[in-house]
Structures are given as C-alpha cells and as structure tokens.
Amino acid sequence: MSDVSECPGYRVGITFNLKRKKNDEYDDEQAEYDSISTIEAIGRAINGAGCEVVFLEADAELPWKLQKLRPDIVFNIAEGKGGRGREAQVPSILNLYSIPFTGSDETTLCIALDKSLAKRIVRSSGIKTPAFFVWKDDDTVIPSNLHYPVIVKPNAEGSSKGLVGVSVANSRSELIGLLREKRNRYRQPLLVEEYIQGREFTVGILGNGSSMRVFRPMEIIVSPEGNPDSSRIYSFQVKNNFQKYVKYKCPAEIGSEIEEKLIKTSAKIYELLECLDFARIDYILSEDNEVYFIEINPLPGLAPGYSDYPMLAEFNGMGYNELVLEILNCGLKRHGMQAV
Numbered sequence: 012m013s014d015v016s017e018c019p020g021y022r023v024g025i026t027f028n029l030k031r032k033k034n035d036e037y038d039d040e041q042a043e044y045d046s047i048s049t050i051e052a053i054g055r056a057i058n059g060a061g062c063e064v065v066f067l068e069a070d071a072e073l074p075w076k077l078q079k080l081r082p083d084i085v086f087n088i089a090e091g092k093g094g095r096g097r098e099a100q101v102p103s104i105l106n107l108y109s110i111p112f113t114g115s116d117e118t119t120l121c122i123a124l125d126k127s128l129a130k131r132i133v134r135s136s137g138i139k140t141p142a143f144f145v146w147k148d149d150d151t152v153i154p155s156n157l158h159y160p161v162i163v164k165p166n167a168e169g170s171s172k173g174l175v176g177v178s179v180a181n182s183r184s185e186l187i188g189l190l191r192e193k194r195n196r197y198r199q200p201l202l203v204e205e206y207i208q209g210r211e212f213t214v215g216i217l218g219n220g221s222s223m224r225v226f227r228p229m230e231i232i233v234s235p236e237g238n239p240d241s242s243r244i245y246s247f248q249v250k251n252n253f254q255k256y257v258k259y260k261c262p263a264e265i266g267s268e269i270e271e272k273l274i275k276t277s278a279k280i281y282e283l284l285e286c287l288d289f290a291r292i293d294y295i296l297s298e299d300n301e302v303y304f305i306e307i308n309p310l311p312g313l314a315p316g317y318s319d320y321p322m323l324a325e326f327n328g329m330g331y332n333e334l335v336l337e338i339l340n341c342g343l344k345r346h347g348m349q350a351v
Contacts (some may be wrong), residue, residue: 024061024082026089043090049314056335060351074351085112095167112341115309140304143204160206165197177240209297214277215323226327229261261326288341
C-alpha cells in the first residue's frame with residue numbers, strides 16, 4: 012500500500028442494502044443485508060487510505076445519486092431487492108453508467124445466487140455436488156431414487172436465509188411437509204439436496220489471474236444443540252449465536268492432500284464462474300473423504316467479527332482494513348487504475 016500522501020485520492024462509493032428491522036417480518040427476512048456498523052467499518056478502512064468515501068444505499072434513488080456524485084469506483088456489497096437476479100441490479104446500473112466497481116459482474120452474481128444453476132455448471136466440470144432437485148410447486152415430481160435425509164432451503168438466498176427451524180427431512184412424508192412450510196414462508200423454488208454426513212469447510216479467494224490468492228480452508232464445527240432438528244447445519248439460528256454453537260478451525264485439521272484438493276477445486280470453480288476480486292466457497296467433506304461442492308458466494312459478507320470471509324482472512328494473516336483495501340485494489344487494477 013502506498014503512503015497516504017501519495018495516494019490518488021479517489022472518490023469511492025459504497026453501495027449497500029441496509030438492515031431495517033420490522034416487527035411484522037421473519038427473523039431472517041433481511042439476513043443478507045448489512046448493518047450500519049459494517050458499512051462504516053468498510054468506509055473507515057477506505058478513508059484511512061486517503062480516499063473520499065460516499066455512502067450509496069441501493070434504493071430507487073441510486074441512479075440519480077450515482078449521476079450526481081460520480082464516484083471514481085464503487086465498492087459494491089449491495090444484495091439487491093426482489094427476485095433471483097437481485098444481486099445483479101447494482102452491477103448492471105454501474106455498467107450502464109460506465110462506473111468501475113469491485114467484485115463480480117451481474118452475470119456471475121446471477122448464476123451464483125441460483126444455487127441449482129451454479130451446481131449444474133460446477134458439476135459439468137467434474138466437481139462433485141450432492142444429488143439435488145428443485146421443487147417449484149405441488150406438480151413437481153419428487154425423484155423416487157432420492158436418498159434420505161435431505162436438506163431443504165430456498166434456491167436463491169444467501170447468509171443461511173431459509174435455514175430456520177427444521178430444515179432436514181428423513182422421509183418422503185417429512186419432505187412434503189417441509190416443502191409446503193418453506194414454500195409458504197419464502198415464496199420461491201426450493202432446493203432439495205441429499206444431506207451428506209461429514210465435515211463442513213469454507214474457502215476464501217482474493218484476487219484475479221496470476222495474483223489470485225486462495226486462503227487455507229477453515230472448518231466450521233456446529234454443535235447439534237444449536238438446531239431444533241439436532242443437525243450440524245450452519246443455520247441462521249446458529250450463525251446468530253456462533254459464539255455458543257460454533258468452533259472455527261483454520262488451518263483445518265486435515266491432511267495435506269485434502270487441503271490441496273479444496274484449494275485447487277476452489278480456484279477452478281472461481282475461474283469457471285468467472286468470479287472477480289473475491290469470493291467464498293462452501294464444501295462438505297464426506298466420511299469417506301470425498302469433497303462435495305455446496306455453494307459459492309461471490310458477494311460474501313464483510314461484517315467484522317461475524318462474517319466468515321474476514322474471519323478466514325484474519326486466520327490467514329490479513330487484518331480487516333488490509334482485506335478491504337486489497338479488495339478495492341483488485342477492482343482498481345482490473346480497471347487500469349492506480350492502487351491505493
């Protein structure tokens with residue numbers, strides 16, 4: 012990082028969706044949105060590098076604000092509003108106005124948020140993922156060869172949204188009940204996936220091309236006491252009480268061969284889906300040591316002291332402010348701009 016006095020002094024916009032708790036909604040309704048403390052933490056890191064920061068909430072007035080303030084680059088963490096393509100909303104607007112931004116573009120974000128679509132693409136390259144199907148309504152045929160237990164979650168959500176209450180079905184009758192319950196709550200297609208018994212890992216990636224860095228895998232160990240179905244799922248309830256129900260291990264206690272496979276697989280998926288600047292990928296390591304891709308998040312949370320991605324970076328020797336600036340610099344370099 013350059014001396015602050017030598018920095019270009021960019022005007023950096025931060026696009027975001029802010030959590031605003033409402034009394035009439037489900038606890039996880041705004042699970043993907045950010046708190047003001049997260050937005051301010053990102054702002055402080057960028058401001059500390061000699062840049063001007065402007066906060067740009069991703070609401071209906073965003074196009075007007077962008078045209079008025081004209082940031083040199085945007086640090087995008089906006090999740091968008093409505094539909095499986097919502098994460099593409101802000102990147103599409105930024106591209107429309109030819110404003111550089113950090114992170115993956117609208118196409119990658121759309122594909123990754125649709126879990127089943129991302130799984131089909133990843134599976135086509137020879138990477139294992141648990142057997143799955145998408146349940147749209149009562150006319151959807153439940154495969155007769157489905158192996159139980161299965162996990163049920165909304166097909167286009169992140170931050171464990173939809174993993175609330177019971178999420179695992181041990182039989183066809185339990186599955187039918189769970190499907191109807193979650194459909195009534197989330198009003199979207201549901202992903203039904205065979206529940207692989209094993210260990211959960213997450214891998215963070217930072218950078219592009221030859222400068223891409225894959226962090227060492229972190230194991231997420233969940234106590235079954237945190238979930239009403241006694242599963243070890245990294246659910247919404249568990250995340251909200253992670254100090255009580257979760258242990259994080261990084262570097263993970265796995266052999267060098269499995270670690271290398273997780274790292275190489277992550278780099279392959281990152282490039283396959285054309286991710287940019289940063290992302291996080293989740294896996295299950297089965298009891299017979301098979302690696303299964305679960306999902307990818309090319310717009311991972313950056314809440315300090317809470318989100319997995321900055322936690323991964325810290326375990327790998329990179330502090331929060333440094334991480335934010337590295338993400339910003341990845342975007343600047345891609346657009347031919349001087350790093351800060």
